Amino acid sequence: MSLEAARPTINDVAERAGVSRTTVSNALNGKGTIGEATIARVRRVADELGYEPNAVARGLRQSKLGVISLLIRPLESLDTAMPEGVDYFLRFAGSAALAAMDHGYSLMLISDPSKPGAPPSSLAADGCLVEAPIRNDPALSLLDRKRIPFVAIGVDPARPDAFPAFVQQTEGETARVLDHLHEAGARRIALVTGTDENAWNVFARDAYEQWTARHGVEAIHRSIDETLGVEGGRMVAHELLSGATPPDGVYCLTGRHAAGFVAGARELGIDVPEDLVVAAGSDAVMNRTSSPTITALDLRPVETARLAVDALIRILQDEPVDWSSLDPTSELVVRESTSRRRGDGPAQA
Amino acid sequence: MSLEAARPTINDVAERAGVSRTTVSNALNGKGTIGEATIARVRRVADELGYEPNAVARGLRQSKLGVISLLIRPLESLDTAMPEGVDYFLRFAGSAALAAMDHGYSLMLISDPSKPGAPPSSLAADGCLVEAPIRNDPALSLLDRKRIPFVAIGVDPARPDAFPAFVQQTEGETARVLDHLHEAGARRIALVTGTDENAWNVFARDAYEQWTARHGVEAIHRSIDETLGVEGGRMVAHELLSGATPPDGVYCLTGRHAAGFVAGARELGIDVPEDLVVAAGSDAVMNRTSSPTITALDLRPVETARLAVDALIRILQDEPVDWSSLDPTSELVVRESTSRRRGDGPAQA
DNA sequence: GATAGCTGATGAATCGATTCTTGTAAATCG
DNA sequence: CGATTTACAAGAATCGATTCATCAGCTATC
Numbered sequence A, B: 001m002s003l004e005a006a007r008p009t010i011n012d013v014a015e016r017a018g019v020s021r022t023t024v025s026n027a028l029n030g031k032g033t034i035g036e037a038t039i040a041r042v043r044r045v046a047d048e049l050g051y052e053p054n055a056v057a058r059g060l061r062q063s064k065l066g067v068i069s070l071l072i073r074p075l076e077s078l079d080t081a082m083p084e085g086v087d088y089f090l091r092f093a094g095s096a097a098l099a100a101m102d103h104g105y106s107l108m109l110i111s112d113p114s115k116p117g118a119p120p121s122s123l124a125a126d127g128c129l130v131e132a133p134i135r136n137d138p139a140l141s142l143l144d145r146k147r148i149p150f151v152a153i154g155v156d157p158a159r160p161d162a163f164p165a166f167v168q169q170t171e172g173e174t175a176r177v178l179d180h181l182h183e184a185g186a187r188r189i190a191l192v193t194g195t196d197e198n199a200w201n202v203f204a205r206d207a208y209e210q211w212t213a214r215h216g217v218e219a220i221h222r223s224i225d226e227t228l229g230v231e232g233g234r235m236v237a238h239e240l241l242s243g244a245t246p247p248d249g250v251y252c253l254t255g256r257h258a259a260g261f262v263a264g265a266r267e268l269g270i271d272v273p274e275d276l277v278v279a280a281g282s283d284a285v286m287n288r289t290s291s292p293t294i295t296a297l298d299l300r301p302v303e304t305a306r307l308a309v310d311a312l313i314r315i316l317q318d319e320p321v322d323w324s325s326l327d328p329t330s331e332l333v334v335r336e337s338t339s340r341r342r343g344d345g346p347a348q349a
Numbered sequence C: 001g002a003t004a005g006c007t008g009a010t011g012a013a014t015c016g017a018t019t020c021t022t023g024t025a026a027a028t029c030g
Numbered sequence D: 001c002g003a004t005t006t007a008c009a010a011g012a013a014t015c016g017a018t019t020c021a022t023c024a025g026c027t028a029t030c
Helices: A010-017 A021-029 A036-049 A055-062 A073-078 A087-102 A138-145 A170-183 A199-215 A226-241 A255-267 A285-289 A301-316 B010-017 B021-029 B036-049 B055-062 B073-078 B087-102 B138-145 B170-183 B199-215 B226-241 B255-267 B285-289 B301-316
Strands: A067-072 A106-110 A127-131 A150-153 A189-193 A220-223 A249-252 A277-280 A295-298 A331-333 B067-072 B106-110 B127-131 B150-153 B189-193 B220-223 B249-252 B277-280 B295-298 B331-333
Touching: A010 A021, A010 A036, A021 A036, A055 B055, A067 A073, A067 A087, A067 A301, A073 A127, A087 A106, A087 A127, A087 A301, A087 B087, A087 B106, A106 B087, A127 A138, A127 A301, A138 A150, A150 A301, A170 A189, A170 A199, A170 A249, A170 A277, A170 A295, A170 A331, A189 A199, A189 A226, A199 A220, A220 A226, A226 A255, A249 A255, A255 A277, A255 A285, A285 B285, B010 B021, B010 B036, B021 B036, B067 B073, B067 B087, B067 B301, B073 B127, B087 B106, B087 B127, B087 B301, B127 B138, B127 B301, B138 B150, B150 B301, B170 B189, B170 B199, B170 B249, B170 B277, B170 B295, B170 B331, B189 B199, B189 B226, B199 B220, B220 B226, B226 B255, B249 B255, B255 B277, B255 B285
Parallel strands: A067 A106, A067 A127, A127 A150, A189 A220, A189 A249, A249 A277, A277 A295, B067 B106, B067 B127, B127 B150, B189 B220, B189 B249, B249 B277, B277 B295
Antiparallel strands: A106 B106, A295 A331, B295 B331
């Protein structure tokens, strides 16, 4: 029919339809007052040419690009490749992408825009999601300064009330898990956290210390680099379980640490759950399918991501956000690693 | 010091430094001929103001945004949420994002731009990665027509040589897996594919038919919706294994189908691997940690994504791409589901 | 029959950068 | 000393859209 130009612009359409740029824009966007006949003609020509507005040009004029970005803070420490079994972030990102698409947005994965060499595109989005901000997160400060709307998933531990954020109920959840381990018979419960200074690690540790103080038991805490993954869990297991008074319960915040801890215990001839009960603070596929399966807190990344995207887009469209209804709920999924065959009652003191 | 404007523009910097826009641009980008003193002053003022170039404006002028997009074709059929255990795509996306960041690009996850309601931003990127295109993929045609550089991961089955693509060696790999199942003692080997018409499903089926013809055995093929996941695998297992002459080996292209197939077999009292050997065409975490662990083809999503991003960015920068060295290699990871205790020799005919 | 109002459409300004072209002063040259 | 480089910087055009202000031609009103 017509030889389509590589990327026809609005000018091509205008010329071919014998009208002005303005008329084309108005006709296609339903603005202004344009006659029926003209609208139809412009539409037809636009279709013939395969015209689609250039999102960048439109974005410049309207200062909105139809893109939201996602900054996954822990990714910064992961460096080159995504270790195996890190499904929380990936599931979060996948769900966020699909949710964004539902609203006509695309999701852009970015690296820390506050870092010197950061690509300019990392600030090009209309709004930003920040997953697990770190203490005094410079990215949050930057976004705030640049007046780029954002929603954090998890607060900045140093500034919990400074910015709009989804507040995980880390304290309550931590206590719940520790109570569960206690009910499963554990009397010396250790905590293994990661090293990132995000709300998850920081508040879980606080809650753990309160819990141990309340119960009058010793606090045994180790933090180990998230990037070490399963291997990191094994290392801590060897260290903790070879001591004089090893713990008989452990709460590992990351699923991979928990999996590694179980593996390490097994290497030392310690049976899970009979001699040691283990729970994970984040549910990974490997916790569901390993043997024994591992009790874990399901943080519902898919649902949380969807809620976060919805909230951000409401902000972008100047609609009110009801934060109170949006705090993510998590669920404790009890599996074999905390289910002793000899019953749930406390072991003899 | 200075009260920073929300987002200072190049004009603000120019005014404050007492020079023209042009000079600011040249000074910051090292172009043109600008005096040392002026450069220093502009830099200082830019820092004071916290100026960073607007990526959208720059993108409009240079017609490159510093963004590459990723279209995951199978995601279109997955609809609302990412089912559990779909780690191939997520790992691919995560790795692609990190690789893009290494090159100063951001990665945008988009939905099919050829669909009517698609957001305009889905065509805004400088280049596009298309994972697992479908037969006569309209997205590939669109990108080609719009002259947007792209790299496909897996060919369009109807047009295998039309576009730049990473060509998986599906035929060879399929034969390899079938040989392995045969060596493990299977004599009636079934194939379970998904329903998407991508190279993976189409070519594996072709290769399977050739293999069965070559070996003079019956071809038993079922295709089942990818979205049904583990449950789909169970259903096929029940259907196939309840028949008069059930297969004693099965090759499921997706990891979740394989996991479901094993579960279904177990429900029917069929032992894996003693009575039935099972292999998966895509390695998922659940295949590594399930019991029994499941033999699978590791498609190396992380490495493949990195190679694809590198290739696309070379194209964007007009550098030559050596495709011959880039075809993704996959590895057969042998696990319990194909390791019979009674030995690997063929059962008696 | 002049004024006001409405319809349909247009030219110019704008978003914030980069890039092409031009211009001016000082320095160099014959 | 006048002509010509050279160094440095500014002005204007451009990218492709949207939006503001305007305008021509009709119709309705009194």
